[in-house]
Amino acid sequence: KAGVTQTPRYLIKTRGQQVTLSCSPISGHRSVSWYQQTPGQGLQFLFEYFSETQRNKGNFPGRFSGRQFSNSRSEMNVSTLELGDSALYLCASSLRSGTSLSSYEQYFGPGTRLTVT
């Protein structure tokens, strides 16, 4: 079974631009979560989608948004990029269907390395 895939793997943008990242979950997984990983802060939760609905959201500004399609693929958008948005963006999928994500194993993709100049 194919793992979680993320595209693109690397991206360079300039301040003020916007960017869209894509994530394809493992077949059969309907829950997709997004994380930002930086050396200083580690992994931080952005949001989670399940059946095309955002279920949970982390403490990030509204410039960060996402959506999920009927085939469970998900996209994440960051508008008006700032230098501090440079990070590895990870997507994870799981079989979660209930309210508690903690009980379900999450499978991470390789990430998209975003550099903002």
Place this chain on the structure above:
Amino acid sequence: KNQVEQSPQSLIILEGKNCTLQCNYTVSPFSNLRWYKQDTGRGPVSLTIMTFSENTKSNGRYTATLDADTKQSSLHITASQLSDSASYICVVSEASGYALNFGKGTSLLVTP
């Protein structure tokens, strides 16, 4: 505020040696604790998961321990290999719902 603290921040050991990584947490109520291994340029991969009632879990050369009373966990790596060079992340889940609390990781380098 729920926190997860890992130590050391980084570690260098010789191939074949053992090492132990620490994770202390203040998360409450506690659901489970996971250790992930993250190779450079890759996403994290789960090594072990332990619930409140479990105090040890092994996965090959990796053995995790949990003391829920003192809120401490450790990951012991036996007979290290070069491929063990990676970041190891401790993740503690809250019983109340969704929240996952991530440590900042321990960067391990195994040298020949």
